[in-house]
Amino acid sequence: MSALVLGHMNPDTDSIIAAIAAADLYNKRGLDVTPVAQGAPTPETAFVLQKFGLTAPQVVSDVAGKEVYLVDYSDLAQAPKGMDSATVLGIVDHHKLGDVTTSTPLEAWIWPVGCSNTVLKNMYDFYGVEIPKNIAGGMLCAILSDTVIFKSPTCTPADKKAVEELAKIAGVSDVVKLGMEMFKVKSAVEGTSMHDLVFRDYKDFDMNGNKVGIGQLEVVDLSILEPVKAGLQAEIAKVKGEGRHSVFLLLTDIMKEGSEMLIVSDDPAVVEKAFGVKPDGDKVWLPGVMSRKKQVVPNFEKAFK
Amino acid sequence: MSALVLGHMNPDTDSIIAAIAAADLYNKRGLDVTPVAQGAPTPETAFVLQKFGLTAPQVVSDVAGKEVYLVDYSDLAQAPKGMDSATVLGIVDHHKLGDVTTSTPLEAWIWPVGCSNTVLKNMYDFYGVEIPKNIAGGMLCAILSDTVIFKSPTCTPADKKAVEELAKIAGVSDVVKLGMEMFKVKSAVEGTSMHDLVFRDYKDFDMNGNKVGIGQLEVVDLSILEPVKAGLQAEIAKVKGEGRHSVFLLLTDIMKEGSEMLIVSDDPAVVEKAFGVKPDGDKVWLPGVMSRKKQVVPNFEKAFK
Numbered sequence: 001m002s003a004l005v006l007g008h009m010n011p012d013t014d015s016i017i018a019a020i021a022a023a024d025l026y027n028k029r030g031l032d033v034t035p036v037a038q039g040a041p042t043p044e045t046a047f048v049l050q051k052f053g054l055t056a057p058q059v060v061s062d063v064a065g066k067e068v069y070l071v072d073y074s075d076l077a078q079a080p081k082g083m084d085s086a087t088v089l090g091i092v093d094h095h096k097l098g099d100v101t102t103s104t105p106l107e108a109w110i111w112p113v114g115c116s117n118t119v120l121k122n123m124y125d126f127y128g129v130e131i132p133k134n135i136a137g138g139m140l141c142a143i144l145s146d147t148v149i150f151k152s153p154t155c156t157p158a159d160k161k162a163v164e165e166l167a168k169i170a171g172v173s174d175v176v177k178l179g180m181e182m183f184k185v186k187s188a189v190e191g192t193s194m195h196d197l198v199f200r201d202y203k204d205f206d207m208n209g210n211k212v213g214i215g216q217l218e219v220v221d222l223s224i225l226e227p228v229k230a231g232l233q234a235e236i237a238k239v240k241g242e243g244r245h246s247v248f249l250l251l252t253d254i255m256k257e258g259s260e261m262l263i264v265s266d267d268p269a270v271v272e273k274a275f276g277v278k279p280d281g282d283k284v285w286l287p288g289v290m291s292r293k294k295q296v297v298p299n300f301e302k303a304f305k
Numbered sequence: 306m307s308a309l310v311l312g313h314m315n316p317d318t319d320s321i322i323a324a325i326a327a328a329d330l331y332n333k334r335g336l337d338v339t340p341v342a343q344g345a346p347t348p349e350t351a352f353v354l355q356k357f358g359l360t361a362p363q364v365v366s367d368v369a370g371k372e373v374y375l376v377d378y379s380d381l382a383q384a385p386k387g388m389d390s391a392t393v394l395g396i397v398d399h400h401k402l403g404d405v406t407t408s409t410p411l412e413a414w415i416w417p418v419g420c421s422n423t424v425l426k427n428m429y430d431f432y433g434v435e436i437p438k439n440i441a442g443g444m445l446c447a448i449l450s451d452t453v454i455f456k457s458p459t460c461t462p463a464d465k466k467a468v469e470e471l472a473k474i475a476g477v478s479d480v481v482k483l484g485m486e487m488f489k490v491k492s493a494v495e496g497t498s499m500h501d502l503v504f505r506d507y508k509d510f511d512m513n514g515n516k517v518g519i520g521q522l523e524v525v526d527l528s529i530l531e532p533v534k535a536g537l538q539a540e541i542a543k544v545k546g547e548g549r550h551s552v553f554l555l556l557t558d559i560m561k562e563g564s565e566m567l568i569v570s571d572d573p574a575v576v577e578k579a580f581g582v583k584p585d586g587d588k589v590w591l592p593g594v595m596s597r598k599k600q601v602v603p604n605f606e607k608a609f610k
Contacts, residue, residue: 094410
């Protein structure tokens with residue numbers, strides 16, 4: 001039985017491409033691994049897959065009894081059903097270490113860099129495996145997406161180096177131009193339901209016993225979201241009503257380099273405690289805040305303690 | 306403030322040498338890291354340190370507020386006091402993934418190989434850092450110890466390759482001879498208290514809510530332990546009395562390639578459930594069983610479910 005490699009819930013480009021790349025690398029190392037995903041590609045990911053002729057991984061929702069490799073997460077809250085009886089053989093990630101545990105030794109590569117695909121680029125090099133041209137294209141897009149074209153505080157020299165080397169393999173001459181193309185696709189909101197917008201890049205966290213949801217929409221200009229802001233606010237109130245302490249939605253302007261955060265919470269004061277800025281009703285502008293992982297989650301974790 | 310790098314409680318040779326090697330590598334990568342340990346060296350480790358002119362790391366028991374790197378474990382049960390307020394910056398390990406979590410991204414290298422020092426050898430190579438001759442000697446002894454001179458089922462081709470390359474750097478011409486010398490030191494029991502023998506290589510595990518202690522003594526000939534067996538049995542009964550469900554002590558004969566297990570348990574039937582062999586009173590011979598990590602712990606974890 002083939003082992004599965006899969007990213008987190010509400011998969012983003014990094015999750016989908018990392019599964020494809022990891023499966024390619026594992027298979028070339030002689031392991032039998034199939035890439036899957038916990039959901040369909042977002043418009044951004046669909047653009048990347050189409051651009052480089054890659055196929056979207058099959059969607060799975062239950063891994064009971066399976067052997068699995070995790071990419072881009074190590075939290076049970078972001079895992080599929082059936083993890084209790086699954087065997088985790090490996091993890092490739094660039095986030096904080098979550099609560100996944102194993103009962104046998106595993107292969108984990110978890111680095112403090114901007115993107116799981118940066119780790120995978122180094123794994124390919126470590127094992128001396130050549131990266132196929134189309135996968136290299138996908139990997140560089142994943143890194144551009146996660147690092148917001150190198151603007152995010154999560155971006156490291158290792159990410160830039162990986163993009164440079166992947167661009168040569170993929171034959172991409174202007175990575176910033178490709179990144180802007182991709183972010184324009186990501187910015188589009190027409191024809192998308194409020195639910196899909198909130199969950200486009202959404203994660204639940206356990207913060208000191210409180211279930212806290214944090215979503216993020218990245219756009220090239222915040223004005224794009226003006227027409228849907230009231231609808232998004234209503235939608236996160238509905239999501240909170242499903243048993244969460246708080247739901248926060250970051251509307252990130254990648255050109256202005258900051259985020260407006262929409263707030264619905266049992267304890268709105270936690271926002272000022274976390275960021276030192278007083279919200280204007282149910283929203284707040286956070287200048288310089290672009291990274292959920294490096295800025296928003298750690299600040300909330302401290303504020304919830 | 307210098308970050309600390311430290312192995313698990315009751316440190317073995319791998320834990321002590323991995324802390325020394327990791328600190329050397331991190332420092333050469335421009336990080337400020339000091340090797341420490343959760344206890345004094347065992348006779349085996351003292352032999353290795355002396356043989357290669359290495360210094361035993363300072364002993365610490367509390368890491369509150371500190372930045373730490375963990376080597377050779379990722380379980381809170383094996384961590385020092387103060388982990389709640391410590392920041393884990395990295396993990397180098399070769400065990401199952403434990404319950405340590407972090408609130409910020411970290412650098413974790415966890416591989417399914419026989420020894421943490423095998424991972425470290427690959428990390429040195431990855432970063433292009435030369436291994437000092439004396440540290441290479443310590444590292445190869447750690448791998449010989451953890452893999453029982455390549456006889457343990459945990460031993461992988463990566464471990465053998467690492468020893469081969471480290472032996473060249475350290476100028477060791479006969480690694481098996483060095484390994485046997487080391488295991489003869491490890492086998493000595495005269496002048497050691499029963500308490501120290503039980504805790505020489507001892508770990509507590511949480512098995513389905515039950516606290517289970519498993520110790521291991523490796524000797525070149527089981528007859529060496531005949532005079533102390535009754536004393537060891539009394540000592541593990543005392544350790545169990547401190548609030549544990551079971552304490553098991555493996556007396557491993559590295560030449561015969563099997564272990565006698567001394568048993569004290571609230572539910573002795575768990576042993577037969579785990580290994581399919583009926584104990585002879587408070588002990589049982591387990592042919593072929595040499596690895597706590599790969600054979601004993603997984604079998605008990607299944608039996609306790």
